[in-house]
Amino acid sequence: MGWNTWNHFACNISEDTILSAAKTIVAQNLTQYGYEYVIMDDCWQAPARDNATGAPVADPTKFPNGVKALSDQLHAMGLKFGIYSSAGENTCGGRFGSLGYETIDAQTYASWGADYLKYDNCYNDGRSGYPLISFQRYQNMSLALNATGRPILYSMCQWGEDQPWNWATTIANSWRISGDIMDNFGRYDDRCPCTSMLDCKLSGYHCAMSRIIDFAAPLGQKAGPGRWNDLDMLEVGNGGMTYDEYVTHFTMWSILKSPLILGNDVTNMAAETYSIITNDALIAINQDANGSPATRMWKVLVDGGDLSLWSGSLVNNTYVFALLNTSPSNQTVDIEFTDVFFDEGPAYQTGTYTLYDLWQKSASGAWGLTVGEATGSLPGVVVG
Amino acid sequence: MGWNTWNHFACNISEDTILSAAKTIVAQNLTQYGYEYVIMDDCWQAPARDNATGAPVADPTKFPNGVKALSDQLHAMGLKFGIYSSAGENTCGGRFGSLGYETIDAQTYASWGADYLKYDNCYNDGRSGYPLISFQRYQNMSLALNATGRPILYSMCQWGEDQPWNWATTIANSWRISGDIMDNFGRYDDRCPCTSMLDCKLSGYHCAMSRIIDFAAPLGQKAGPGRWNDLDMLEVGNGGMTYDEYVTHFTMWSILKSPLILGNDVTNMAAETYSIITNDALIAINQDANGSPATRMWKVLVDGGDLSLWSGSLVNNTYVFALLNTSPSNQTVDIEFTDVFFDEGPAYQTGTYTLYDLWQKSASGAWGLTVGEATGSLPGVVVG
Amino acid sequence: MGWNTWNHFACNISEDTILSAAKTIVAQNLTQYGYEYVIMDDCWQAPARDNATGAPVADPTKFPNGVKALSDQLHAMGLKFGIYSSAGENTCGGRFGSLGYETIDAQTYASWGADYLKYDNCYNDGRSGYPLISFQRYQNMSLALNATGRPILYSMCQWGEDQPWNWATTIANSWRISGDIMDNFGRYDDRCPCTSMLDCKLSGYHCAMSRIIDFAAPLGQKAGPGRWNDLDMLEVGNGGMTYDEYVTHFTMWSILKSPLILGNDVTNMAAETYSIITNDALIAINQDANGSPATRMWKVLVDGGDLSLWSGSLVNNTYVFALLNTSPSNQTVDIEFTDVFFDEGPAYQTGTYTLYDLWQKSASGAWGLTVGEATGSLPGVVVG
């Protein structure tokens, strides 16, 4: 959990952008909810590496005090510091990439106090197309990071090419499963052309939020503690979706155990946005020790979208389920416990459960209002 | 034919689990039906290999007397002993895998008296994606097993990636064709997302039984004596299907020449379960010397499923055919001998045949009741 | 053009089978029509290579006088001799294959007087899956054949895997584009599961004749003099199709410039069969110096099949076109010269042409009856 510069600021970043956000994160108590990584995405680099040593150099205009000074300040605030590069000749923003420079880059990031690396996939000179070539390219940085001796969370931003869920588990902490998210609920965009990520040859970008959920559906089986499917950074608060849509966004990212990385301008955040990203009930599910992403139990087409039921198991014999409606109108649906507890079997399917609505608050103001008990089914649930 | 710990016990295994099952197998005369391999699946391993030698070590708590002692007892009962590992860094259950340790592992298994190896595909570090890389990874263990001098049946559990039916024939005795079976007749599950295994990029698991039959349909042509398509272990007796569904399961596995490996708790088996798995008529077809899997002659869609005709040739000029109905309702269908004997040609298509129903018993109590003679066609057969 | 043992005799071959066929070919004047290669397909081999030299050895029972003697007799009759092997560990029939033995095998075939090699794809130990690995495997034999100094026509039977039309042109004379043909007009068979050969992962066999035509449609562009798409051997005369269907079969193979290799028992041939395979008008088109396969100009679905127009250019400003009806009933269709001469442009589209029906005979008994002149279109043509 943390915050990243890209979704809101893209290439327009500087020491100030990052420190302002960091101060706000602390001031608004977001650290207490778990948001601790402050990640400097693409475009922090100078035009070229150090001529003599080949070491990476930060843009001296944007970062007049250097990256180490920035990192130190973040650490002093109790935050962790994330940095970005690409497993290619260039980064996606056209800066120098790390392909062939893994060792010196990892050493430099560690010397700067980095705690996290987002590692992108642009300009890889044909080093993709089958699992082994992608594995080795990303493994090179993994080995380099480990060799530094500093714990650095390794976040692969490889867009789901060549089935990373099969081979990234032993080298990375998380891997992106698709092209970049777009701040939009469900619009099809030609720049994200695949209907599935199982063998997509153009991950692209401008992938609407609910399309990424669809991509994630078969992949939950591959994730677990320390090895996560990354559905991309959050768009909550960036303005392209309604409150209900952002609630859906945050809910699904939480129960699918995607990293929760804020992507809005935290220094200028509506109360509504704040209330969504501080739903500690969903954050608890996201961080649940089981580490088991919810599974889509069924999906049916409805006018203009689809309706699906998701179910996941948590520690202490608790469970989470969600109904997702991507259509433009309200839908009424019966929920059968044979579906919710399909994996758990007959004993669970006939059990009696206390239900909590995690987007309502109890009298004490805590998320998770008790909404009754149920056995076997929930007839006629309305999903807005 | 045999029994495997996984489908019922998963990781909860021990010497006792295995010996109890073995004793029951002998006591209930299952050996006489052909069930002889007792296979210890994943999670038998200690947390780590032997520090000094790199040799595999069994979990001392679960197997206090060691694997050799267990194997000896199984052999003393007239059974054969199967063991499990994965062609990866780890096994699917997270134990140490055999990638890079093929020789010492094969030598150790042989020294323990293993007669069978199930060899899985998890955590293979990107060593998949095209036939040669998968072939070489699985060939390494094949060569290591052969080098031991001990006959060890080699059962590839590689989930059908990279078309093993084309290249496994010269290195293995059988190869899995799909993701793991689920104890369910036909429910679609997102965790088994492919509609065909010809080029599936996520074999997954939770594959319903009848979906695996569909996957197997084009692949019978690649199997034959000593080289089998493995449709995964049986779920008969595990509770997720009805009697009729398990009958279908056992029938299709038999005529498709899949290995018949029990996956239930044999120590606690209903009479109905016992009667299915001891249908010696179908077992005889499964073990028929021709080794020729039945072929699907046609398939038509019906409400909620499909209807298909399967036909296979056996020794001594006998033939087996089956009608498979995956829909929820009874279906009536005409069977033409031009379809049943399509491969055999006109002379067979107009022949007269004595028909046996292999799920009814004759007066003497043997499976295979004579139900009449027929020429050319069987009009209006009802399939429940 | 020639004759091959497989389609009719499969593994049941001997010196006698081949010499009897050869004598009949000569006696029935088939050589005058162009059939000159007599090809001994799989199963001619002894159980093992020569222990000392590694050279291939023929089965001494089937070929008591050796292959050289057989070849000499064929040459004495004015015929050419073809042999068979596989670019794998074994042949499809389980005999020793040539993978790793290319040099000694080519040398031996040349010493036996072979003029043609059919080179199969079975048991290739994972040496397939992308163009380069298949190219190199087949190139090895190409280089070995060329190194013998004897002209040996090189016929790749590689089933169309990995797009051979792109890379076989520089190493072979022809390449199969699909799995094996089945003696049937159009029945779908699960053993030939792909709907296109552009990226088929299981070429299989039991491919109905008209399905192979469909596979061939996009591939004509890749063929030309000395580099041919091979649609597999002819089934004319083997009994699985009607006269009209075999006429369609022979017509399409001819205009698509597939090698015309007889696959029936020529020693026992109906007059009808003889009349089809000796249609010298179509043979002339097949052998036309342009070497340009007909192109499918359109295809429309009709009840139970489809209707398509094919057009090809020949030397001397002549053209061939064909209407193919794969449905079970007669179809009436207008033929527009804008379609027939789409490639040739407006001047041709408005030209006036003399039409010949190549399945009717003129008064002199020659195939190719003049059926009139036409300009612009042929309204209401009936295709049976």
Add this chain to the structure above:
Amino acid sequence: MGWNTWNHFACNISEDTILSAAKTIVAQNLTQYGYEYVIMDDCWQAPARDNATGAPVADPTKFPNGVKALSDQLHAMGLKFGIYSSAGENTCGGRFGSLGYETIDAQTYASWGADYLKYDNCYNDGRSGYPLISFQRYQNMSLALNATGRPILYSMCQWGEDQPWNWATTIANSWRISGDIMDNFGRYDDRCPCTSMLDCKLSGYHCAMSRIIDFAAPLGQKAGPGRWNDLDMLEVGNGGMTYDEYVTHFTMWSILKSPLILGNDVTNMAAETYSIITNDALIAINQDANGSPATRMWKVLVDGGDLSLWSGSLVNNTYVFALLNTSPSNQTVDIEFTDVFFDEGPAYQTGTYTLYDLWQKSASGAWGLTVGEATGSLPGVVVG
């Protein structure tokens, strides 16, 4: 921008063909519009390379004064000179290719004064099928060209195999995205069989113009200054399309930032053709410094085709949008600025804009007539 011999003259080229075209280009002021490269496509080669040096040799009959003399004359006219070869054993026209001869060929082209290389993909001996093998094959020539020290624009004609948009950006100036264009608006042709180029295994040729637009839709995201998607050479003026269709062709190539390479016989050009290719408003968009291809914002099926909206951003806060109608009849459609300015966001979507029709001329005769102002939407636009 320039002119190429292939689309009109194919292999029938000579010094005279090229000089005549060049003189016309200058005489008709096409240079002032930006057309400056005169490209000699395939079939300029002698039957063989120089025996002694291996250097490429031009056909002495077609080019009696040599290539250098031709190039000098072009340069003297203020034009640039383009040459052609193939990254294979042969060129597509069967001449010697450059595979393995990259250095000597690049050196020779540079010594001849070449400013541009079109580099084709035929006969590549299986060197394709995954990104790395294609990258390395095309990188070899890129390095060789750079090593000459002469600036030579590098135009990859690799037909879009293996996703060149991912890896060609660092080695080439442009890359073809599909098989060859056909001078036809939208007819489906079996020789261009893929429905998308994302993973097409047979790029083929005879790709109708509007099908190439469809192929290009998801790929604009990969292009930018100095790295372009090449939709193939223009067919404007070759006779296979109507005036309106050629207007569509030129419009879409312009806004998609495809290289504009004339393919007609410029020495015999209708006034209508001239007026299309000299639309300097569209040429300005094509050459706009942003280098940002238009994106397809939506596409809807209509009878016999589809209707789509394309939008792109230009320098100086100007934008271009186009409605494309591939159906045979006129269509009326509402255009919403929420779609046109989807990427730019709400502020733009509610802005007021001055609209120009780039196919009408102002009173002064310049392309780009002001057709009014609009805010929010354009109701009921008719697209012919």
